[in-house]
Amino acid sequence: MARVLGALLAVVPAMAAAASAAAARPVATGASAPEAAARRSGIARADAPPSCSQPRGTPGRWMPEAQGWRAVIVPRPAPIPVGRHFALEVALCPPAGAPPPATLKVDADMPAHRHGMNYRPQAVPQGGGRFRVDGLMFHMPGYWRLMLEVETADGPRRLEQPVEVR
């Protein structure tokens, strides 16, 4: 036990030094203040907006992919409460060379229950492939399937994200 504690105590200063060095590194220009802060600390803050620059596994966001498209999704609030309206912030990331989409359709269903939502959400473009989606509600606990549909020059592209709500 003492050996384990000793090892841990030795690691902590090393972690602190690494974080300090990361904080000193320059950040990409054009990043928002929260994004810049997140990059400096080496993590994405849960309340930071979604961005295509955020790598897979970034905490607090979903990143479904399909046919070269990727979405970075942050629910507001998180975790999603049962039976209360929530919103999504979405960054749509097109394949290289494709223009950012102008529109986005969002829906969700519970495949096991064979029903969808009782409300029709609305996605409002924020510019640069980012959207704010309002009017969603998961009115039951369980497994929901979040569906995003993007109209592209090659036809619609659909991205799905499983969501477990408790």
Next chain:
Amino acid sequence: MSPPPSRRVPEAPGRCGGLRSAGESRPRRALVAVLAWLSLGVAGAGPAPGAQAPATLLDFTADERRAILAHGPWPPPAQRDAGNSLSGRPAAIALGQRLFFDARLSGDGTLSCAGCHRPDLAFTDGRARAQGVAGHPLDRHTPSLWNAAHERWYGWDGASDSLWSFAIRPLLDPREMGAGADHVARVIAGDAELACRFRQVAGHAPGQAPPPGRTSVPAEALPAERTLVVAAKALGAFVATLRSGRTAFDRFRDALARDDRRAASRYPPAAQRGLRLFVGRGACSTCHSGPMFSNGEFADIGVPFFVRPGVVDPGRHGGIQRLQASDHHLLSPWSDAPPDAAEVLKTRHVVRQHRNFGEFKVPSLRNVAVTPPHLHDGSKPDLDAVIRHYSELDLDRLHADGERILKPLRLDAREVADLKAFLHTLTDPGAGRWSMPRGPACGLGAAAAARAASR
């Protein structure tokens, strides 16, 4: 089964995960340990003949505990009526309370709101289906008004999105109260007490146009309609104050939350088993979720659509249609909510779907044991009948393209009794004992008001 008698047992210090206060003495700790051991029913020897059985606590799993805790805490923070700037204002609540009990508001002067929402019956009427003016039979059961401000939609079909708009519907419906805006304005203007209170609330006399700049309601609206909406908002302000008290379940839930096994084990074993069924195999909490024991939405539970020969109740499908056709919803000029307010999201985004046909509101189960008959059509006289309905569900009566959630539970007699025991613990003992607060007459001076309040 009745809730257990309220007994105050000193709580053991150091209950939270074994933490204890610094000054706790060794003999006291030993006594506490023995008491806790006994309360867990692990003493080996059974109870002495004639003695009360030792309290027990089921070994709820982590998932069960999480599901149980999601039904609280209670009470939640007070909620105001949506789109109603009068909600929370004492003068409006006082006016609304008087209007609620005033039968003169109905067209023939015989039926008040309280005529159907009786305080002594937990704000229901005890009938299977409601009766309007002159005993006119209606198609649905009168819902309780307890905790109404915590609901999302009003009416079994959710045709109203606020308490104030919900109050307008029965006033104007010729089968219910059979009044009109002119009638309501005349009654209020013709009663000195009501007229005085109305002036305090609205800033102008009933039946008259408000001074310029005092209101944002449509300029073309007739003064009588303005009076009707102010009266309805006062009614909404009053109903929003009706919040039922804590129950045996709430005490159990909170004891579980703080890991107080001693307090939790006072909850009757049958209710614990019923609760386990409710959140587990019965999957009741899928729809009856949260502190209200309702998700606030709508479901088809296989009750026949016909309300009488040749007449079908479309339920939520018709409710959304009526909501969107209403002049008084939260997106209308009569609403006090800004267009971007969170409370109007439901009205802006709700969508009518084919599966809504035959869906009715998932009712709150708080006080369900004291508000029979049950279901939207009052077709189940008691809790036994409701539980049997779910136990022997006729799947052929469900929409072919509807939800696939319900299945017959096939409960045995003990499970039925356990579920019923649990549902009884959702009763606030004061749910049928609401009494009208007394207040001074309108326009009394401060000293007279204080004297009246102290009587």
